[in-house]
Each structure stands twice: as structure tokens, then as C-alpha cells.
Amino acid sequence: MNARIIRAIVLKDLRVVRRSRALMTPLIVLPVLLMIVLPTVITFLPQLIGGAQESFAEMFNNLPDAAKAQFGEFTEASWIRLVHTQLLAPLMLLVPFMVANVIAADGFAGERERKTLEALLYTPATDAELFVAKLLAAWLPAIAIAFGGAAIYAVIVNITAWPVMGRVFFPNPTWLVMVLWMAPAFAALGLAGMLLVSLRVRGMQEATQLGGLFVLPVIALVVGEVRGAVLLGPWMSIVIGLIVWAIAGAMLLYGVKRFKRTTLVAKL
Amino acid sequence: MTTALPNDRAPAIALDRVVHKYGETVALRELTLTVEHGEVFSLLGHNGAGKTTTVRIVNGLLAPASGAVSVFGLSPLADGAQVRRRTAVLTESPTLDERLTARETLWAFAAMYDVPAATIRGRTESLLEEFGIADRGSDRVGGFSRGMKQRLALARALIHDPDLLFLDEPTAGLDPAATQQLHNTVREMSRARGRTVVLCTHNLVEAQALSDRVAVLGEGRLLALGTPSELARRIAPRLEVSIEVDPAQKDAALRAIGSDNGLSVVAERGGVVRVIGVVRDAVPALAARLVGAGIALYRLDPHEPSLTDAYFALQQGRHRERADGGGP
Numbered sequence: 001m002n003a004r005i006i007r008a009i010v011l012k013d014l015r016v017v018r019r020s021r022a023l024m025t026p027l028i029v030l031p032v033l034l035m036i037v038l039p040t041v042i043t044f045l046p047q048l049i050g051g052a053q054e055s056f057a058e059m060f061n062n063l064p065d066a067a068k069a070q071f072g073e074f075t076e077a078s079w080i081r082l083v084h085t086q087l088l089a090p091l092m093l094l095v096p097f098m099v100a101n102v103i104a105a106d107g108f109a110g111e112r113e114r115k116t117l118e119a120l121l122y123t124p125a126t127d128a129e130l131f132v133a134k135l136l137a138a139w140l141p142a143i144a145i146a147f148g149g150a151a152i153y154a155v156i157v158n159i160t161a162w163p164v165m166g167r168v169f170f171p172n173p174t175w176l177v178m179v180l181w182m183a184p185a186f187a188a189l190g191l192a193g194m195l196l197v198s199l200r201v202r203g204m205q206e207a208t209q210l211g212g213l214f215v216l217p218v219i220a221l222v223v224g225e226v227r228g229a230v231l232l233g234p235w236m237s238i239v240i241g242l243i244v245w246a247i248a249g250a251m252l253l254y255g256v257k258r259f260k261r262t263t264l265v266a267k268l
Numbered sequence: 269m270t271t272a273l274p275n276d277r278a279p280a281i282a283l284d285r286v287v288h289k290y291g292e293t294v295a296l297r298e299l300t301l302t303v304e305h306g307e308v309f310s311l312l313g314h315n316g317a318g319k320t321t322t323v324r325i326v327n328g329l330l331a332p333a334s335g336a337v338s339v340f341g342l343s344p345l346a347d348g349a350q351v352r353r354r355t356a357v358l359t360e361s362p363t364l365d366e367r368l369t370a371r372e373t374l375w376a377f378a379a380m381y382d383v384p385a386a387t388i389r390g391r392t393e394s395l396l397e398e399f400g401i402a403d404r405g406s407d408r409v410g411g412f413s414r415g416m417k418q419r420l421a422l423a424r425a426l427i428h429d430p431d432l433l434f435l436d437e438p439t440a441g442l443d444p445a446a447t448q449q450l451h452n453t454v455r456e457m458s459r460a461r462g463r464t465v466v467l468c469t470h471n472l473v474e475a476q477a478l479s480d481r482v483a484v485l486g487e488g489r490l491l492a493l494g495t496p497s498e499l500a501r502r503i504a505p506r507l508e509v510s511i512e513v514d515p516a517q518k519d520a521a522l523r524a525i526g527s528d529n530g531l532s533v534v535a536e537r538g539g540v541v542r543v544i545g546v547v548r549d550a551v552p553a554l555a556a557r558l559v560g561a562g563i564a565l566y567r568l569d570p571h572e573p574s575l576t577d578a579y580f581a582l583q584q585g586r587h588r589e590r591a592d593g594g595g596p
Contacts, residue, residue, distance in 0.1 A: 002382070004379055004382065005379070005380050005382070007379070008376050008377075008379030008380045009376075009380065011376065012365070012368070012372075012376040015367070015368060015372060016365055016367045016368065019367040019368075019408070020367060114365065114366070115361060115363050116363050116364065116365045117363075118359055118363050119359065119363040119364070119377075119424070120380075121329050122327055122329070122352060122355075122356070122357045122359075123352060123377065123380040123381060124348075124349040124350075124352045124353040124380065124381060124382065125349070125380060126348065126349050261328065261329050261348070262329065262330055262331050265324060265329045265330060266290075
């Protein structure tokens with residue numbers, strides 16, 4: 001593997017993404033929404049909709065026993081702990097997933113649609129180097145945004161919740177596992193899904209529509225948490241992360257076998 | 269993994285009975301040809317003749333169904349990276365990323381071709397200068413004209429100083445000055461620096477002007493191979509002769525030439541007569557006949573057949589073959 005070639009392709013792809021308003025808009029809006037706006041609003045939700053305290057109390061009563069034991073009765077403090085360490089946590093996985101998904105769509109299907117792929121195929125980059133470069137170009141920014149966003153999220157939560165909590169309470173172990181272990185796994189899932197789709201379709205729009213379907217596991221996790229069907233703890237997060245890594249790994253392995261110049265050129 | 273060593277005594281390109289199919293469609297039919305070091309070699313043919321397929325096979329982008337391919341003695345499939353390090357392809361459409369600037373494009377591809385880091389900036393600036401886009405080097409390619417994009421694509425192809433350069437319809441979209449510059453670049457690469465250039469083109473005048481040898485492809489088959497003048501003589505052996513006589517003797521000259529010998533005779537203005545379809549060996553007899561008839565012969569100018577004449581003669585031959593039930 002020639003690291004210099006890989007680096008050149010990664011930097012080129014990132015430059016191209018950075019200059020596309022159509023790509024950068026969701027890449028900025030989604031993290032800002034999920035990692036800045038949402039935690040701020042949600043912290044103050046009980047105060048914002050005063051008079052709905054009974055609804056919140058009822059929501060706490062409906063929590064599974066394990067959650068009840070963990071969070072107790074409804075108070076402003078238990079609300080803050082519940083939403084930030086539990087309910088919103090899986091939403092954070094959307095960010096690395098979407099970032100990887102969008103950049104991979106541009107790097108695989110988009111490059112083909114813009115007819116710039118042929119020039120890359122004529123370079124000395126081997127099929128493996130091209131594959132790795134395309135993966136890193138999508139995965140690295142996804143991880144960087146996920147980690148950076150998580151850090152900002154933690155700061156915002158601690159600042160906005162300070163009047164109630166009176167201490168730094170966040171992040172907790174589950175959250176750390178989610179960010180450090182599950183987020184990279186979901187980023188890998190997002191780009192592996194897009195890779196497989198891109199190998200079959202010609203256009204970026206088609207790829208984005210089909211590749212987006214791989215977001216369903218994240219949505220299922222969020223719904224499961226909100227409905228109380230899933231209560232993510234550190235160990236369960238490790239296990240789910242492991243499963244997602246395994247699925248993404250299998251998909252990438254399948255993809256690398258099909259990522260051949262001789263196959264790609266047929267779709268030019 | 270072992271690295272194959274290039275053999276610089278081997279031809280730049282050697283194709284031996286190469287067959288390629290797209291599904292049921294046969295794109296190349298037992299194509300055999302060699303391109304020597306330092307040659308300017310043209311691949312001619314209509315759309316779908318197999319030119320682009322050949323370029324892709326030679327660069328390891330397509331695997332032939334059968335036959336052998338070597339580039340500097342290397343296999344494009346097994347040693348693809350090594351082969352492509354020494355080749356460059358200017359594709360028919362410029363295939364440039366419109367969101368990058370011209371400089372960024374050259375820097376990126378220089379790194380991909382492993383150009384030493386210390387020389388990248390100098391090489392980039394000299395190519396931008398050479399192709400007249402230095403003042404737009406920091407502009408995004410999306411704002412470039414078609415001609416500027418083509419020049420940038422050529423600069424990109426030359427960034428690593430390739431030993432073997434493929435130019436696919438290189439002058440499409442270029443203005444006359446840029447076309448002239450490209451022709452000079454091709455000549456300079458070949459004559460002064462011993463590089464090999466393969467030109468895929470519909471432009472027969474360009475091919476005749478630049479090429480040492482020409483291969484004419486038709487439906488994936490090699491129809492003819494040789495120098496432009498060899499091909500012209502072999503495939504279109506009859507000449508067009510321009511004759512100038514005393515205008516007062518023009519009618520007598522037309523009678524002397526006669527029209528019962530398969531020649532087409534066209535009377536032009538003044539004393540000029542054009543005779544079409546003259547066999548090379550019959551030119552002296554034609555001159556003798558005119559002089560013998562007492563015609564004052566001022567000028568007799570046989571025009572060599574061009575590559576264009578040869579190309580169309582070949583294609584007409586193919587059409588006739590097909591009409592007669594022969595050929596693919």
C-alpha cells in the first residue's frame with residue numbers, strides 16, 4: 001500500500017466535499033441540530049412547557065423497572081439525566097452514520113456521475129489503495145465530527161444543566177462507549193452500505209436514496225430507547241457496537257472483492 | 269509479492285490476438301499490433317471501432333477475454349500500478365473535478381503519480397505556464413472554457429513525464445492555436461525526448477501530420493497498419509493529377525487524355541484540367557500523350573493520396589464486403 005497515493009486521494013476527496021454546498025449543508029446542519037440545539041432545548045423542556053409536569057411524571061412512571069431504579073421519580077435533575085444519558089444517546093449515532101454515508105455517496109457514485117472516476121482509474125493507485133482511500137475519505141471526517149460534536153455536546157449539557165445539577169455529570173460510561181466504540185462502527189456501517197449501493201447504481205441520487213436505508217438500525221435503537229424496550233448500558237453498547245462492526249466488516253469485505261477497476265470501468 | 273521488472277527492449281505496447289467482449293458484443297477481434305518506443309502511433313476508426321477499449325486494456329482497466337497484452341514487457345493486469353506509473357491518458361472528455369482549482373488538480377495527481385514532493389510545485393507552475401493557464405491556476409475548473417479544461421487535462425497527463433502517452437481525441441474543443449501547441453507537444457515528446465504517443469482520433473489530417481504509423485480499426489478488427497504514406501499508396505493507389513496547359517489548347521488536351529480509360533477528367537478555370545484515378549505508373553504515359561498531341565504542357569502535378577483517401581477507401585471496402593455478405 002502506497003500511503004502517499006492514499007493520502008492524495010483522501011485530501012482531494014475532502015477538498016471536493018468541502019466545496020459542495022449541497023453536501024456541506026446536511027453535514028453542518030445535522031450535527032448542529034443534534035449536538036447543540038437539541039441538548040439545549042431538551043434540558044429546559046420541563047421549564048419551557050410548564051404545566052406539563054404531570055405528563056413528564058407519567059412518562060417516568062411508564063419507564064421499565066430497570067430505568068425506574070436508575071433514574072427514580074421525575075425531577076428536573078432526573079429528567080436531565082434520563083434524556084442526556086439515555087434517550088438522546090442513540091441519536092448521536094446518526095451523525096457519524098450520515099456524514100460517512102453522504103461523503104461515501106459523493107466519493108463513489110458522485111465521482112462516477114461527474115465522470116471524474118476514469119481519471120482516477122488511470123492512475124497508479126491499485127484497486128486496494130483506491131478502496132482504502134475512498135473509505136478513509138468518508139470515515140475519518142465522520143469520526144472527527146462525531147468526536148468533536150460529542151465534546152461540544154458534553155460541554156453544552158454540563159453548562160445548561162449546571163443550575164440544576166450543580167456538578168459535571170456528563171459524560172457517563174454508556175455515553176463514552178457509544179461515542180468511542182459505537183460511533184465509529186455506525187460510521188463504518190454508513191459507508192459500507194453506500195459502497196455496496198454505489199457498486200450497483202450509476203447516479204448519486206439513486207445511491208443516496210438506497211444508501212439511506214441503512215439508517216434503519218439507528219432509528220430502531222432510538223425508538224427502542226424512547227419506548228423503553230431498550231435500555232442501553234455500557235455492556236449492551238459494547239455488544240451492539242460489536243454486532244455493527246461485524247456487519248459493517250462483512251459488508252466491506254464483500255465490497256472490496258467487487259471493487260475492481262475492471263468492474264468499475266464497465267459502469268462509466 | 270514480487271515486483272515485475274519492465275523490459276525496455278520490449279515494444280512499448282504489444283497486443284497479440286486480443287479479444288474483448290461486452291456481453292455478447294465483440295469489441296476487439298484478435299487484435300495484433302505493436303507500438304515501438306518513441307513512435308507516434310495513431311489508432312483510427314469510427315465510433316465503436318475499438319480504440320477506447322484498446323486504451324483501457326493496455327492500461328489494465330479492462331481484462332481481455334483472450335490474447336496477450338504487454339506494456340514495456342509488463343502485464344497491465346498483473347503489474348497494473350507499474351504500467352500506469354509510466355503511462356498517461358488524456359480522455360476524450362477532460363474528466364476534471366470542477367470543484368478543484370487547476371493547481372490543486374495538478375498537485376493531487378502529481379502525488380498520486382508519486383512525483384517527488386520537492387518538484388511538484390515547480391512542475392505544476394511550468395505546465396500551467398506552458399499551457400497558458402498560469403493566470404487562472406487558482407480558479408476552480410468549473411469556470412473554465414472547454415479548451416482550457418482540455419489544456420489542463422493535458423497538463424495533468426504530463427505531470428509525471430510519462431513514457432507512454434495516450435491522447436483520445438486530443439484536439440476536440442481546442443482553438444487553432446491550442447491545437448498547434450498540442451501538435452508541437454506531441455512532436456517534442458516523441459522526437460526530442462523519445463516518448464511514445466498513441467493518438468486515438470477521427471481527425472485524419474492530424475493523424476497524417478503527426479503519426480509515424482497508423483492502425484485503422486473497424487468493428488474491433490485491424491483493417492490496415494503502416495505509415496500514413498504506405499497506407500495511402502497501398503489502399504488508394506490512384507492519384508489525382510493537376511495539369512495546366514495553354515488555355516487555347518484545353519479542348520485538345522481533354523481529347524488527348526480521353527475518358528475511355530477509367531479516368532475522370534474535370535475542366536477547371538483557365539488551362540487547368542484535373543485528372544482523377546491515374547495509376548502511378550501511368551503518369552509518364554499521360555505526360556507523353558499530351559506532349560505527343562502537340563499540347564503546350566506548363567505543369568503536371570500528381571497529388572499523393574492522403575491518409576484520408578486511404579481511410580475512406582478502406583471503409584468503402586468494408587461496406588462493400590458487408591453488402592456482399594462478408595465481414596462481421
